[in-house]
Amino acid sequence: MSQQLNNSRPQEEEINLREELEKYLKYWPWFLLGVIISLGIAFVYLKVTSATYHTTASIIIKDEKSKSPSSEMAAFADLGLLGGMGTNSIENEIGILRSKRMMTNVIKALNLNVTYHNENAIKNQELYLDTPYFVQVLLLNENKLASYTRDEANEFYLEVNEKENFHLINTETGKKYQGNFGQPIEIPFANIILLENTEFQSKDIGQSVKLKIRFTNLEPVVLDYRNRLQINLTDKNSSLIELGLDDQVKAKAQDILDQLILEYNREAIEDKNLVARNTATFIDERLQIINKELDSVETGKEQFKEANRLTDIEAEAEMFIENASDYNKREQELSTQLELANTMIDYLQSDSRSDLLPANLGIEDQSVNTRITEYNNLVLERNRILSGSTAKNPVVIRLNDQIDQIRANVLESFERLRSNLRVSKEELNRQGSVINSKISAVPGKERQFRGIERQQNIKESLYLFLLQKREENSLSLAVTAPKAKIVDRAYSSSTPVSPKPKIILLSGLIIGVLIPFLVIYLKNILSNTVKSREDMEKLAKEIPVVGEIPKIAKKENEMVLKHDRSVLAESFRILHTNLQYLIVNAADKEKGNTIFVTSTVKGEGKTLVSFNLALTLANTNKKVLVIGADLRNPQLQRFEEDARLYNGVSDYLAGDKFKLSELIRTSMHHENLDLLPSGSIPPNPSELWRRTKTGEMFKELENQYDYIIVDTAPSLVVTDTFLINKWADITLYVVRAGYTEKKLVNFAVDSKRDKKLHDVSFVLNDVKWANFGYGNKYGYAYGEEKESILERLKNKVAIW
Structure with a gap:
């Protein structure tokens, strides 16, 4: 089980x-x-x-830690000034590449805030370098351009009149600005120069280009490309960085990435050079300080030597010892010189001026020897002249005067020499005692001199070290390598990343479904109305659906004609067939069958179903009568134009003035179809239906007709239908698809349960073609000529 x-x-x-x-x-x-x-x-x-392509470039950020000590930071490192500083992490370098400042430099360098477009092209793609003319911006007022951008007046059409003449036409205002190629022209927010692109391939193509030039502020352009820039670290353990950019122009994206790398390296080199220059400044300042300190130490050393009369302590100590033995020799020499000076002084004071002075006596003073020689020469010349002249000769007199003067000088020189020698002898004696004291003071002076010399050596070493670092820093400043090594220059994919035709077409297919x-x-x-037979069967299983009436297009006929093979006619034929099985004791009943047609509310198609059902029955050679039982709002005039003008049911029930035979009229649409109109609209329809004449009327009509179709009033609105429903053999309850609310179907079910209506069956009216029949799979057009697929599609869409 x-x-x-x-x-x-x-x-x-x-x-x-x-x-x-x-x-x-x-x-x-x-x-x-x-x-x-x-x-x-x-x-x-x-x-x-326009297709968008992906452009890629890759670089390696050099590791500063692996650089040699001869780099621009080596000087600071050797000096111990960078002990707490390390190289920037790779995340910091990525942050620099992503920075707004870096992208701003790129946009300015490539002049990307000025774009060029061809208005004649189907795709409004940026021309970039493939443009016949370029704009060079001399001066740009960002504030004015911002206001023009909001007004959409920052675009200009280029109109070339002659070879050297052109017009820029504002797309918003239509104002023209005339200028010549290669010469400045002023527009509201900038001063520009228009230049011809010498690398443009074809002038014929240039003539077909309707060039539109667009000026944009740097800020939005920078933000746009900064947001689109992709920077990825290929591996956490490496410094290989991949740069990516999606753009519709391959060359533009490649230039942006290459320029970004160039700006990054340029800025890194400037930073390194700045460090090198600061290093040089620091070293120069330190050299000045060390130089002053070294001068101070050397001056102190000099003063120490001067104060102690030292040149080399060890040498002087040896010299003091050696000079101790030379002292006596020197003293003897001085005594000899002193004796010679005394002798010569006595000689000059006693001897006549006619005698020559002795020379080459061993006197050490050369000035004295020179004067003696000069004196002797004058004496010899005078004596030579006197040999041939007298003493009164003017020349002899002049020479005598010179001889006396020089003799006095010689005497003075010897006296000075004697005094000097005496002083020297005294000094020598003093030095003798000093030498002896110095020999005993050598160890203490040596200790002091060693301290001064130690300070001098330290300053000299630091001074030489700084000189060396200054040269190394100068070399690093002259030769600076880029920080980012280019692995792959920017290159673009051959296939676009967007739009992708397969994805777009697949998306279109999915969206279309x-x-x-x-x-x-x-x-x-969201729908709360009945749509199809399935809805009716779910809502009211105890009431059968005996017929479905298709939706009728506006241009189609609402009535069933003779020999009609339309879907409308077939649906009523099916309804007729289904009614045969519902009529109780139809085979034994000799009188006609009364069929009531009602609905819940107004507008659900009671009159259409009543009249077409009557026409369908009439086409079977049956005598059929249609009664307009809706005395409040008669609708038979839709099919019978003059029906409202006729007397009818209300006039018959109101009194004995009319007979039924006088009120019944033959329909203009079929000879077997008669019509009993509603008649005059009474003030009390319900009271009229309660009269005994109502039953008499239905009995009399059943004897005359095979079928009596009664078009009644809506059941929910008024009670008229409930009052006369006892005379019905079958009650057809019309429900209009797309109009009748689902909750109203329960009214028919409740009415049947309460026995207000009996033998109730549903007729679903105005069913759309898509909901018609059993899913419209089989249809009701058997035997008809088939329409084309396009016509059927058109009809289905129109009906739906």
Whole structure:
């Protein structure tokens, strides 16, 4: 038993899934139309939208820690000034590459805030370098440009009149600005120069280009490319960085990435050079300080030596010892010189001026020897002249005067020499005692001298070290390597990253199916009206649905004609057939059958169903009468133009003035169809229906006609139908698809249960083609000429 249950569940689930699918498959024209429209939009989008390509470049950030000590930081490192500083992490370098300042430098360098577009092209793609003319911005007022950007007046068309003449036409205001190529021109927010692109390939193409030049502030351009820039670290343990950028122009994206790397290296080199220059400044300042300190130490050393009369302590100590033995020799020499000086002084004071002075006596003073020689020469010349002249000769007199003067000088020189020698002798004696004291003071002076010399050596070493570092720093300043090594220069993908045709077309296909699905799904969920036979069978299982009337297009005929093979006629024929099985004791009944047609509210199609059912029965050679039983709002005039003008049911029930035979009229549409109009609209329809004449009227009419179709009033609104329903053999309850609310169907069920209506059957009116029949899979057009797929699609869409 349980196995049977288990076997039945999948089957039920399969049936339910099939039913759910059929709810959507019956709207297949909308799905097909949605797919066609979506694919068409996707195709147009692919044709109009410019392709976007991915551009990639890769660099390696050099590790500062692995650099040699001869780098620009080696001087500071050797000096111990960078002990607490390390190299920046790779995340910091990525942050620099992403910085707004770096991207601003790139945009300025490439002049990317000025763009060029070809208005004649289908795709409004930026021309970039493939433009016949370039704009060089001399001066840009960002504030004015910002106001023009808000007014959309920052775009200009280029109109070239002659070879050297052009016009810039503002796209918003239409104002023209005339200028010449290569010469400055002033526009409201900038001073620019327009130049021809010498690398532009074809002038014929340039003539077909309707060039539009757009000026934009740096800020939005910088933010746009900064947001689009992709920087990825390929591996956590490496310094290889991959830069990426998506753009519609390959060359532009490549230039941006290459320029970004260039700006990064340039800034890094400037930073390194700044460090080197600061290092040089620091070293120069330290050299000045060390130089002053070294001068101070050397001056102290000099003063110490001067104060102690030292040159070399060891040498002087040896010299003091050696000079101790030389002292006596020197003293003897001085005594000899002193004796010679005394002798010569005595000689000059006693001797006449005519005698020559002795020379080459060993006197050490050369000035004295020179004067003696000069004196002797004058004496010899005078004596030579006197040999041939007298003493009164003017020359002899002049020479005598010179001889006396020089003799006095010689005497003075010897006296000075004697005094000097005496002083020297005294000094020598003093030095003798000093030498002896110095020999005893050598150890203490040596200790002091060693301390001064130690300070001098330290300052000299530091001074030489700084000189060496200054030269190393100068070399590093002259030769600075870039920080980022380029692994791959910027290159673009051959296939676009967007839009991707396969994805776009697939998306269009999915959207084309999804939108109708969602519309139908939401429509079914939000709808509170009856749509199809399935809805009726779920809402009221105890009341059968005996007929479905299709939705009629506006241009189609609402009535069933003779020999009519339309879907409308076939639906009423099916209704007629189903009624034959519902008529109780139809075979034994000799009188005609009375069929009431009612509904819940106004507008559900009671009159249409009544009249067409009567026409269908009349086409079977049956005598049929249509009664307009809605005395409050008669509608038979829709099919019989003058029906409202005739007397009818209300006039018959109100008194004995009219007979039924006088009120019944033959329909203009069929010879077997008669019409009993509603007549004059009474003030008390319910009271009229309560009269005994009502039953007499139905009995009399049943004897005259095979079928009596009664078009009654809405059951929910008024009580008229309930009052006369006892005379009905069958009650057809009309429900209009898409109009009657589902909750109103319960009114028919309750009325049957309360026995207010009997022998009730539903007729579903105005059913859309998609909901008609059993999912419209089989249809009611058997034997008709088949329409083309396009015509059927058009009809289904129109009916739906």
